[in-house]
Amino acid sequence: MKPSTIAALCMLLGGFLLFSDSRPPGPDPVDPVDPIDVTPIDVPGNRVLIVYESGEKSKYPAEQSLILNSGVLAEYLDEHCVKAADGHPEWRIWDKDVQLENIDGPLVDQVWIDAMKLERDSLPWLFVTNGKTGSTGALPQSEAETLAIIKKYFK
Amino acid sequence: MTGFIVTDREAHEHDYGTGLVERDYATNPVGYCSQPFRLPLVPRSEMEERWRAQKRSRATLGDLIKRKTIKSLNQTSSNYCWAYSSTMATMLTGIAAGQRYEPLSGTSIACKIKNFRNQGGWCSQSLEYIAEHGVCRIADWPQGKEGIRRDMDSPTAWKKARKFRVTEWMDLEPRNLDQLISCLLHGIPVATDFNWWRHSVCTIQIADLKVRQGRIVSFDSEIKNSWGNNWGDGGHGILASKKAIPDGMIAPFVSAGG
Numbered sequence: 488m489k490p491s492t493i494a495a496l497c498m499l500l501g502g503f504l505l506f507s508d509s510r511p512p513g514p515d516p517v518d519p520v521d522p523i524d525v526t527p528i529d530v531p532g533n534r535v536l537i538v539y540e541s542g543e544k545s546k547y548p549a550e551q552s553l554i555l556n557s558g559v560l561a562e563y564l565d566e567h568c569v570k571a572a573d574g575h576p577e578w579r580i581w582d583k584d585v586q587l588e589n590i591d592g593p594l595v596d597q598v599w600i601d602a603m604k605l606e607r608d609s610l611p612w613l614f615v616t617n618g619k620t621g622s623t624g625a626l627p628q629s630e631a632e633t634l635a636i637i638k639k640y641f642k
Numbered sequence: 643m644t645g646f647i648v649t650d651r652e653a654h655e656h657d658y659g660t661g662l663v664e665r666d667y668a669t670n671p672v673g674y675c676s677q678p679f680r681l682p683l684v685p686r687s688e689m690e691e692r693w694r695a696q697k698r699s700r701a702t703l704g705d706l707i708k709r710k711t712i713k714s715l716n717q718t719s720s721n722y723c724w725a726y727s728s729t730m731a732t733m734l735t736g737i738a739a740g741q742r743y744e745p746l747s748g749t750s751i752a753c754k755i756k757n758f759r760n761q762g763g764w765c766s767q768s769l770e771y772i773a774e775h776g777v778c779r780i781a782d783w784p785q786g787k788e789g790i791r792r793d794m795d796s797p798t799a800w801k802k803a804r805k806f807r808v809t810e811w812m813d814l815e816p817r818n819l820d821q822l823i824s825c826l827l828h829g830i831p832v833a834t835d836f837n838w839w840r841h842s843v844c845t846i847q848i849a850d851l852k853v854r855q856g857r858i859v860s861f862d863s864e865i866k867n868s869w870g871n872n873w874g875d876g877g878h879g880i881l882a883s884k885k886a887i888p889d890g891m892i893a894p895f896v897s898a899g900g
Binding site for chain 2 (some may be wrong): 538541542544545546549550552554555556557558559561562565573575579580582585590630
């Protein structure tokens with residue numbers, strides 16, 4: 488093969504590689520387990536909020552539904568979440584439609600009112616914060632996975 | 643879990659009040675005061691395994707009660723059981739959502755519904771009231787018969803009561819075990835009326851369950867009574883077999899406060 492032919496083939500191949508892209512269109516994929524590393528709740532202390540739709544709760548996979556009542560998770564959160572002025576641990580598992588506007592006092596303080604307005608792409612949804620970093624993403628399918636995410640930020 | 647079985651003797655020989663009036667479903671059909679049961683039923687083929695998984699994760703309401711040291715309420719000799727069963731279910735719904743444990747007075751709502759007369763009723767009457775107004779704290783309105791006092795009825799007490807409201811609840815079909823078990827497997831407390839006992843209590847968890855060839859062949863439930871912590875096992879008892887089948891049921895599952 489002549490050198491000029493080889494050079495022409497190389498240019499064609501280079502051009503193909505330069506302009507072709509085998510990736511699908513759209514944004515770069517993100518790690519679904521760790522969607523962000525910025526705190527969703529900008530208040531000091533460990534907090535967790537799980538938002539779900541109670542009317543849909545029984546349609547969730549059984550193992551995921553169990554997370555919402557898990558004593559194993561609750562005991563961990565009781566121990567590791569920051570405490571409100573009245574000593575109540577700062578974690579909530581709430582229906583998306585819980586009516587907060589008629590409630591005052593420490594049960595539903597501003598941090599939770601603001602947190603319920605945070606963007607969610609689906610339900611059930613998990614917010615985790617240690618006050619500096621945190622995670623926001625779909626609630627995992629199991630208690631173990633959920634605890635793993637929380638523990639990552641509750642060091 | 644308690645080992646205290648509620649026998650006829652335990653149920654009837656005591657100084658506490660009961661007060662259930664049988665609900666007439668012809669005039670008050672299922673859903674008259676709220677939505678009917680609207681969760682997909684847990685298939686019978688999955689019930690036993692789901693119950694075992696619930697126990698493994700300590701996800702029953704009995705576990706929650708133990709973890710939070712939630713005392714049984716006490717209607718004393720009043721006829722307000724029907725208000726106390728719903729009040730306990732409301733409390734548990736809020737606490738299960740991570741909110742603070744605050745003992746509530748079933749007497750406060752029964753007084754308002756019955757115009758301060760010591761009269762019976764059924765559980766959905768009281769939950770309907772709770773949904774609209776909430777329940778007063780025991781700190782603001784004493785529980786039991788001693789709370790039947792008009793001077794307790796203050797705007798301040800009812801303003802605080804609004805924290806303890808139910809925003810979503812379901813009216814279950816009478817004697818429908820599939821609906822009851824589905825609620826309990828999802829950690830939903832159920833206020834339950836028992837005509838045989840003339841009493842209404844809060845059913846909190848499955849105590850025994852056997853399903854064979856698609857039939858529920860054995861079902862016992864654990865209840866949290868409203869006769870204080872000295873009755874039964876810390877206020878709890880087991881209703882076995884036919885005694886565990888409620889004649890009226892209402893299940894709150896979203897609470898505005900707790």
